[in-house]
Amino acid sequence: MSLDLRELYQEVILDHNKRPRNHGRIEGAARTAEGHNPLCGDNVRVYISTEDGKMTDVRFEGSGCAISTASASLMTEAVKGKSFEEAEAIFKEFQQMVTTTGEAVPHPDLGDLEVFAGVREYPVRIKCATLPWHTFRAALQGEEEAVSTE
Amino acid sequence: MSLDLRELYQEVILDHNKRPRNHGRIEGAARTAEGHNPLCGDNVRVYISTEDGKMTDVRFEGSGCAISTASASLMTEAVKGKSFEEAEAIFKEFQQMVTTTGEAVPHPDLGDLEVFAGVREYPVRIKCATLPWHTFRAALQGEEEAVSTE
């Protein structure tokens, strides 16, 4: 297998794909939204519980590839306990990391999320990584309709 | 001007184009039909008077190129006084002459109509030469609708 590919499918990703964290629904969640990737037809639903402006619980459900599943799993871990603004800042940096071409730069603030740095070499898979995030933001903004990554 | 072209636009053709014979309508003609060349939009109408199974008068009207005008003019001369069967035989030979590719063979039976032999080198112009003939035959067969060369 090529080196590139090892960059994409890092152990952390394979692990979160196999055993996704925070997988499942939150009954009566404060906020929820569904996201859809038109390129493949996959869906993800994100649930958020809040208390005092902090997200006390974030979970997801849906069908997707390893990249989107691991991204959802790692996202829920990253944003749990954070405020909306903090989550937004993480999203911004994450998105920048996976969409910026050119020389790779380190993103230490992203913690485990940095494993998705390799996605930028796979343009058609970028939406896999960002789908959970777009859905998460839609839930925060209380959008009713399913969002799509386009 | 190329030799080929002189073959197409023979003096006889240019002459019949400039001064078409039997041009005009026959009021109360026994038979008439209109023909249409979809490639250029030109039209011709043929009128036939008959007596005792012979065509006593054949005339034409319409707008067309030099080839179709001369063909109509020479056709009316060729079929006047003939029976339907005789006209049909002339048509058959004429059509064969203008559509057969390969080595040219003489068509002495066609008389003046032989000047159209050059048309076979110009596939898009063959319909110009045959339009009057198709219209003539439609008139003989009493077809109501305008015929087209297609």
Next chain:
Amino acid sequence: MTLTVKAPNFEVLRADFPILETVVRGKQLAYLDNAATSQKPQLVIDALDRYWRAQNANVHRGVHYLSQIATSEFDAARVKVQTLLNAASSKEVIFTRGCSESINLVATCLTSGASAKATNGQKTTPCIAEGDEILISTMEHHSNIVPWQMAAERVGATLKVIPISDAGEIDLEAYAGLLSEKTKLVGIVHVSNSLGTVNPIKQMVEMAHAVGALVLVDGAQAGPHLSIDVQDLDADFYTLSCHKIYAPTGVGVLYGKRALLEAMPPYQGGGDMIRTVSFERTTYAELPAKYEAGTPNVAGVIGLGAAIDYLAHLGRWYVGPEKPDMTDREALVVAFGAIHRREAELANEASRLLLEIPGVQINGSAPDKAGIVSFTLDCAHPHDIGTILDSDGIAIRAGHHCCMPLMNRLGVPATARASFAFYNTMNEAERLASGVRKIKEMFS
């Protein structure tokens, strides 16, 4: 036609397809995405190049040299398609933008009752109206579903669906039960792009005709792999996707029985499809021009002609010098016989090797299949399979293959699909399987 010769080695034909030399991330390309689009032989590439350098002009009504060459090449291509399909007349061959447009044309013209008046004084116009039924199958491509949904909605007709078995075959009993005098049209795919199933078209047409229904056969996936005889099938409409038949993109074919095409109202309006235009009254041209509004894809159609030439060459090469006076039709029949066998060999071997891997499931197990192997792996999503195989130079497709209702029926969101052409090799089938085996290990 029976063959007396030993089958020649198909691998020598690879040299005719320059793109097969491509190296992807250091590995030789194994192009197993032929159901999406086929690669083009040098003969087609050369025909296109020659066209742009020495023949390009608008066709029809042009009196000048280039226009005459372009027109005669264009018209010749129509006759070649007639031969390919064994149509009764080249006037029954309509060039469209693609298979999808061909189907839309029929769906629209059969439901545009209002415009029917405008046709050249036709008395009876075939028409689907309120209360009528349209039958399609569960395994249709979106291109043979959505146009009928839109048409049904337009006129208030009902769309009904022929179920399929677990093996991916049409349930003929259910089909018989669904057919009734209300059925005005059956839309059925000849070869499924997701399952590879070859449907029993001739029988299905017969059954439909018995209740007076018309049949449109979506031949997008049959065109590249089977020898088609529309007269024998007695199909009313047959559609082709030419970029899948080794020809350029941007060309489709609609075959329709002459009487039907003559009776139907026109589709798009514009240049070339008219006889006379005035603001008071417009009359339409005869077939095939009636359905070809505007400048056609001249180069694409000429490229299609070259692709058919290539297939006829292939037939002659396959037979060898024994039958020097084969007709083009005979050569094409031989070619597709050989292609179908070769592709089945490749696909069967790929299936066999894949099934040795625990967790692999193959979708579609009809006995007569075209060279399509659709599969899933328990631990990896089809797109992950696609990406990882790509890094080994193996090109497959992952997704719903424009067959969402079928995916629903199969109970999967998507599949991975390897689709073979005659220029593929056993080695490529092996590379596919060993790639999938590695993924299995990686994801378990």
Next chain:
Amino acid sequence: MTLTVKAPNFEVLRADFPILETVVRGKQLAYLDNAATSQKPQLVIDALDRYWRAQNANVHRGVHYLSQIATSEFDAARVKVQTLLNAASSKEVIFTRGCSESINLVATCLTSGASAKATNGQKTTPCIAEGDEILISTMEHHSNIVPWQMAAERVGATLKVIPISDAGEIDLEAYAGLLSEKTKLVGIVHVSNSLGTVNPIKQMVEMAHAVGALVLVDGAQAGPHLSIDVQDLDADFYTLSCHKIYAPTGVGVLYGKRALLEAMPPYQGGGDMIRTVSFERTTYAELPAKYEAGTPNVAGVIGLGAAIDYLAHLGRWYVGPEKPDMTDREALVVAFGAIHRREAELANEASRLLLEIPGVQINGSAPDKAGIVSFTLDCAHPHDIGTILDSDGIAIRAGHHCCMPLMNRLGVPATARASFAFYNTMNEAERLASGVRKIKEMFS
């Protein structure tokens, strides 16, 4: 942008067009049929060749290498068209089969009220209904007449016709008089393919908008010759025939304002234009996919991208090394400014020389004309002129040019038409005139 350089010699550009070397019946080809279709520069031919040899795959949703290359080249071409037209978004650029299909798409979607329900929950759908009026002009091409006739008939709307002056210009007073609140759509050609007239689109759009009508501009003949700015024109729809813009056959463009394209119902159904399909309910994709059912003409669109690159190169070449950092849009504006001037020069000279021949009449004498010279000769039919010029290697078109109502207005059954591109020469204009002079002698 003002040019400070002396105009470079356009004749050197001939070397970019290999077909111009053609020898016809012993004479060098003089290709004066550019309004029918343009010739292709080497850059475009090479892009196509490269595509078939190294990039060919189906676009969208493919995870493999070739599919990614094809998709990114395809998407890049859409952005190039956006630049060509100065559209606000590349989502407003829809690829079709040709200009005729683009117009049919709009005419159909604006009159398919019934299907409007099917769109993604849109509230207001622009729609032409019974009693409404559609305005077109006397100088329209059949492709901008027949679709509206069919649409008007479908819904019971009325088609009205804007008259033209003897010089071949829109009668703006009559236009003002025809516009009313009943007018829902104005269909107007930007540059007449028979007369060469450049219509005052911006003003006409303003007048139409004042009564709430939409405007579709048929840009088939403007695309190759003028720099177009759809935002400045404020056109609601703008259509291109790409084979006339030095690009391959089988590609057209429909530009539409985003809000309109989003509100209109879909046109053809099939693969790629959907979001989800089920037998109960289908939802449609976002722009531009919504209007691009089925596999697009991938190679053709990529060739179009190369043609636009060529035009931008031409602009840079014209300016010379002085402005190294011109944007593509700026380069295109320069290119078309230069092309328009060059073609007008050629056409003016041809007109001048032709008018010296007794019996020649030129149709269309608007002051601002594109490089089109439509003429008749008193003693010879246009097709005879065409055939005889062809024997001298001069390619022109003869006929009604898909403008029968205009021919009626001019009182001629047909005309001979010489149409110039920037790669034509003064010598070719002279050869045209001396050929016509010989015909005059021969036929008198």
